[in-house]
Amino acid sequence: MQSTTYDTTPEESSRAILVSLVTDDVKRSGIDPVYSLEELVALADTAGVEVLSSMSQNREKKDTRWFIGKGKVQELKLIADELGANTAIFDQELSGAQVRNLEEELDLKIIDRTQLILDIFAQRAKTREGIIQVELAQLSYLLPRLAGQGRNLSRLGGGIGSRGPGESKLETDRRHIRGRIDELKRQIAEVEKHRAQQRQRRIKSGTVQVALVGYTNAGKSTLLRQLTNADVYVQNQLFATLDPTSRTLELPGGREIVLTDTVGFIQNLPHHLIAAFRATLEEVNEANLVLHVVDASSAMLKDQMKVVDQLLQELGAVDKPQIQIYNKKDLCTPEQLELLPEDDWNLRLSAYDEKDLEKLLNRLQEELTGGTVTYRVPAARGDLASQLYKIGEVISQDFDEEHIVYEVRLHKGEAEKYAYLLEEYKV
Structure with a gap:
């Protein structure tokens, strides 16, 4: 077993030891367990947990009762007693029975990676929609684990792992929780219906949408703020923005x-x-273009890009036109920059560099604007003239006998929608 100690400043009452189990299944999954544990440290810090130490164990498969095996549980207990820990956070998902067994043996609050991420989301959710989504996710996760949550819910009077739905809801019977889940799903369905109506309005109006996607902390919110002067929360931490x-x-x-x-x-x-x-993520499916924002300075760049691509595939958006934005180039070494591609579909930039932002804007205009087409329209057909202004930017117009000749830079989306009405007037 390896042990690493971290010097951190406590933000809340939770003082934790992080635990990672590296099984044959984990190795086959392609996940880097060392990086995953480092990421768990960042997640714990984001949640306001004081990380005292971390430990990892290699084992052929997980122990069904203790997850890490009885001997390692005793070793964890000694370390926790020595450091004064009151929480153990596991990098993999635990069953309700494993939580109960570990809690009784260690006399610690037991949290797994999933519960930690859910807790962070509970802290970040600000809108009604976000709060509903987080509560639904938390209750769906906790329902099959209720048998192992008894002491966890009353321990320490709150803190990590007890945000969101709250103790009173989680201590009720399964039927009540299932009823609450059904109600939340009904509310989510209303949100989906509202979003579908918004999408239809956008499609009818010819609005073009571009979606920013990427690994957490890649700089999406910073890019949005710099491009649009948006009043959005920007912080160097995981899941700084949720809604x-x-x-x-x-x-x-x-x-x-x-x-x-x-x-x-x-x-x-x-x-x-x-x-x-x-419902929120499917906004990506409706986008005309996806900007995949990557932290170019990250040592795990390829792995992070792979995670995003896998989730886009799961959402059915992997075939959307996509430009890779290699952000944070100012934090890269010359060697890192040299390895990054740069062409029409791969841009290196810093969100704080005005020239880089200008380069991105020009590329967006190029991608979202079609070619230039000339139309010769009868002067009496004012209705067709209005259509021309819908499908693009009218660059010039000249009179030719009883016709008006328009030169139009087409807009993608609108052009595909309305151009058939003007097909016969193309020059």
């Missing part, structure tokens, strides 16, 4: 599009969260 934000962005040619920031992804993102946030 999606849409802002209008004016391109160099004067055309306005909608830029939407989505929740950050992370490896092993709890499937309960993906299900609960599907």
